[in-house]
Amino acid sequence: MQKEINSKNKEFLIRLFKEYYFKNIGNLSPPVQMHNREFGFMTFDGKVIRHLAFPKIGNLKAFIIQNVPSDIFCSNAYYQFPTFPINEKCWKGADLIFDIDLNDILLPCQKEHTFFICSNCSFVSNDFLTLCHECHSTRILKNTIPCFKCINSLKKETKNLLEFLKKDFGIQEQNLEVSFSGNTGFHVVVLQSNYLLLDSKSRSDIVGYLMGKNLSPDSLGVRNDKRGDRIKVPLSGFSYGWRKRIVEKMKMPEVSNDHLNKFIKKIGGYQSFKNELDKIAYELGLKLDPQVTTDIHRIFRMIGSLNGKSGLSKIVCYDIDKFDPMNDSCFFENDRNVDISINTPLKFNIKGKKYTLDKSISTVPVSVAVFLISKRLANLANYSS
Amino acid sequence: MSIILGKDDLAKYPFLEEAGTYIRESHFDLDDFNRPEFLHIIQRATKRVEFALIEGKVFIDLEKYDIELFTFLVSLIMMKYIDEDSAIKKFSLMEARRVERFLISDLLKEKDLRKKNLLIFKIFRELFQLDVELDPKKNNLFKMNISDYLQRATQFNEVEWKLINRAVDNGYVYLDGDETVRLIRSEIYKLLYNKIKNMNITQVPEQIKFHATLIKKKLTPPIKYLRHKTDFPPCIKKALELLNKSENLPHSARFMLATYMLSSGKSVDEVVLLFQNAPDFNEKITRYQVEHLAGKKGSQTRYSVPACSKLVNENLCYATIDCKGITNPIQFGRKM
Numbered sequence: 270m271q272k273e274i275n276s277k278n279k280e281f282l283i284r285l286f287k288e289y290y291f292k293n294i295g296n297l298s299p300p301v302q303m304h305n306r307e308f309g310f311m312t313f314d315g316k317v318i319r320h321l322a323f324p325k326i327g328n329l330k331a332f333i334i335q336n337v338p339s340d341i342f343c344s345n346a347y348y349q350f351p352t353f354p355i356n357e358k359c360w361k362g363a364d365l366i367f368d369i370d371l372n373d374i375l376l377p378c379q380k381e382h383t384f385f386i387c388s389n390c391s392f393v394s395n396d397f398l399t400l401c402h403e404c405h406s407t408r409i410l411k412n413t414i415p416c417f418k419c420i421n422s423l424k425k426e427t428k429n430l431l432e433f434l435k436k437d438f439g440i441q442e443q444n445l446e447v448s449f450s451g452n453t454g455f456h457v458v459v460l461q462s463n464y465l466l467l468d469s470k471s472r473s474d475i476v477g478y479l480m481g482k483n484l485s486p487d488s489l490g491v492r493n494d495k496r497g498d499r500i501k502v503p504l505s506g507f508s509y510g511w512r513k514r515i516v517e518k519m520k521m522p523e524v525s526n527d528h529l530n531k532f533i534k535k536i537g538g539y540q541s542f543k544n545e546l547d548k549i550a551y552e553l554g555l556k557l558d559p560q561v562t563t564d565i566h567r568i569f570r571m572i573g574s575l576n577g578k579s580g581l582s583k584i585v586c587y588d589i590d591k592f593d594p595m596n597d598s599c600f601f602e603n604d605r606n607v608d609i610s611i612n613t614p615l616k617f618n619i620k621g622k623k624y625t626l627d628k629s630i631s632t633v634p635v636s637v638a639v640f641l642i643s644k645r646l647a648n649l650a651n652y653s654s
Numbered sequence: 655m656s657i658i659l660g661k662d663d664l665a666k667y668p669f670l671e672e673a674g675t676y677i678r679e680s681h682f683d684l685d686d687f688n689r690p691e692f693l694h695i696i697q698r699a700t701k702r703v704e705f706a707l708i709e710g711k712v713f714i715d716l717e718k719y720d721i722e723l724f725t726f727l728v729s730l731i732m733m734k735y736i737d738e739d740s741a742i743k744k745f746s747l748m749e750a751r752r753v754e755r756f757l758i759s760d761l762l763k764e765k766d767l768r769k770k771n772l773l774i775f776k777i778f779r780e781l782f783q784l785d786v787e788l789d790p791k792k793n794n795l796f797k798m799n800i801s802d803y804l805q806r807a808t809q810f811n812e813v814e815w816k817l818i819n820r821a822v823d824n825g826y827v828y829l830d831g832d833e834t835v836r837l838i839r840s841e842i843y844k845l846l847y848n849k850i851k852n853m854n855i856t857q858v859p860e861q862i863k864f865h866a867t868l869i870k871k872k873l874t875p876p877i878k879y880l881r882h883k884t885d886f887p888p889c890i891k892k893a894l895e896l897l898n899k900s901e902n903l904p905h906s907a908r909f910m911l912a913t914y915m916l917s918s919g920k921s922v923d924e925v926v927l928l929f930q931n932a933p934d935f936n937e938k939i940t941r942y943q944v945e946h947l948a949g950k951k952g953s954q955t956r957y958s959v960p961a962c963s964k965l966v967n968e969n970l971c972y973a974t975i976d977c978k979g980i981t982n983p984i985q986f987g988r989k990m
Contacts, residue, residue, distance in 0.1 A: 474807075482818065505792065506792070
């Protein structure tokens with residue numbers, strides 16, 4: 270939940286979030302080894318509470334119904350003592366997690382549906398802001414309503430990640446869990462025990478691999494030293510991993526040193542090859558948030574919980590092609606209407622219906638109100654329970 | 655396994671269980687080392703230890719297996735008797751490099767696949783619980799699973815060890831013999847170090863005592879860094895502590911320490927001296943590297959102290975409350 274929300278909006282969201290958890294508490298499934306996990310919450314006042322533990326899912330559910338947090342998190346790590354300070358928890362391993370978010374995929378359409386919102390006076394602009402034009406506050410939030418193109422790009426990137434993990438890392442389909450974050454991204458969790466004990470540095474190497482960072486011409490048998498360019502096809506060949514991707518993309522000959530030598534000369538020698546390699550590695554590399562993967566003490570949004578930044582639920586995607594985040598993860602009904610005031614003209618789809626709202630008071634279903642108020646793009650105008 | 659390792663293999667890998675069995679079955683008694691016919695063994699062990707501790711070199715001479723097994727045993731007893739941690743570390747490192755040399759050569763030259771597989775099993779699986787296999791479908795390269803590879807390869811900073819520069823397929827990393835052995839260097843070192851540390855000998859034979867005492871007299875005492883420790887940020891303090899104990903600092907820690915000292919106004923000579931306790935210290939190499947960092951060699955670029963964020967990623971950060979507000983170790987202790 271983003272900081273400082275007005276009391277009327279807050280009361281509305283708390284009521285609706287409570288209703289969601291009352292009806293859908295079963296959506297919260299216990300994580301593996303729940304008693305070894307740290308739990309954290311964010312309140313509607315923007316406070317973060319960490320270092321909690323719940324031995325059983327029943328205890329967690331009771332806490333949530335009673336306290337109605339805006340966000341619920343669970344550690345990717347397993348600890349001997351999850352409630353102790355971070356250095357005393359006794360780390361026992363952590364799930365390997367990847368985060369694909371719109372922030373890391375730069376799409377031209379994003380400007381059209383990204384908003385910079387003043388958290389002081391609710392002024393909204395489509396242009397990048399560091400200072401509010403109305404009240405000169407520097408507390409500016411950035412929010413995006415993903416369009417179809419954005420969602421398709423996220424899905425494509427997620428599918429590329431799954432392909433890498435299956436082909437290169439040998440992870441079987443049943444050991445990969447894909448979920449929609451409830452806002453602008455997808456999370457992929459590797460449920461395979463041999464990755465649990467990896468430290469931050471090893472995870473950083475994995476994420477570097479997936480993003481195509483530090484790919485060296487040497488690994489493709491192209492070296493350069495005092496004697497000039499030296500070409501030797503590697504003993505391990507070109508038929509898998511990054512080498513295969515590069516060879517296919519550059520249409521490199523892989524038969525012999527002679528062929529490879531001619532190819533390198535043709536494209537202008539070592540440096541030209543390296544430049545081309547860097548370009549292709551960036552193009553084929555995945556756009557991930559490396560911090561998420563390398564942090565082995567992170568608390569992570571829990572599946573089945575609502576995302577305080579959108580009011581949508583974090584949900585497992587069993588069929589990513591068919592998955593529609595703006596429908597499948599919205600659990601609020603369209604059976605009640607409320608009045609909201611919009612701060613900027615908006616176009617979006619939710620629960621299968623297209624909305625075009627102008628800058629005025631609109632009557633919308635509860636699902637739309639929760640979504641826009643959570644995004645800080647609307648304020649409640651008139652509502653009674 | 656239906657075949658056994660040959661005696662020549664035991665000569666090269668005298669820490670294997672089979673070597674211990676051979677010595678036990680020969681009904682040999684430690685007191686036998688006081689007999690004149692064992693003097694050449696003791697002299698050979700003395701040479702081996704001096705090579706490591708005084709000359710900083712790897713002893714590559716290889717004799718018949720029985721001579722090798724006893725020489726190895728005497729060398730270990732000598733090190734136990736010398737009982738200086740920095741010396742034990744230095745000896746273990748040089749012995750690890752000796753093993754590395756033999757192992758690379760054996761994995762490259764051995765044509766009998768069964769024998770080669772047995773060697774891999776004995777060294778990698780039995781000693782280090784690391785599953786390494788030869789893959790006949792891929793030019794008989796060595797394969798290990800990605801997580802086993804990462805746990806070892808991330809200690810190296812060179813870009814060639816990054817996973818992206820490796821042949822990776824279906825959960826495995828494919829390596830040649832040199833690379834596979836290089837990955838376990840520090841494990842061989844620890845195995846030898848622990849072997850000496852955990853030795854329990856009630857009565858060291860007089861002949862061994864005599865030669866070990868002579869070696870001990872020739873050793874330069876390790877330098878103690880007397881400067882008041884609180885002057886340094888905790889990351890630097892930790893690196894100095896480890897150097898004091900003659901630990902083998904990773905490249906990234908050496909880089910941090912040298913750039914920090916140079917930036918704090920220390921001369922190249924003073925920084926070179928700092929590394930004198932490193933188990934693999936070689937003044938010529940160290941001087942070249944420190945001069946390079948100081949911008950006096952190569953590209954003439956003076957290297958900066960790595961930022962705290964980089965040190966966190968390299969597991970070199972030991973931040974305390976006094977580090978609050980700094981982004982580089984060089985800022986430590988200055989008014990913020």
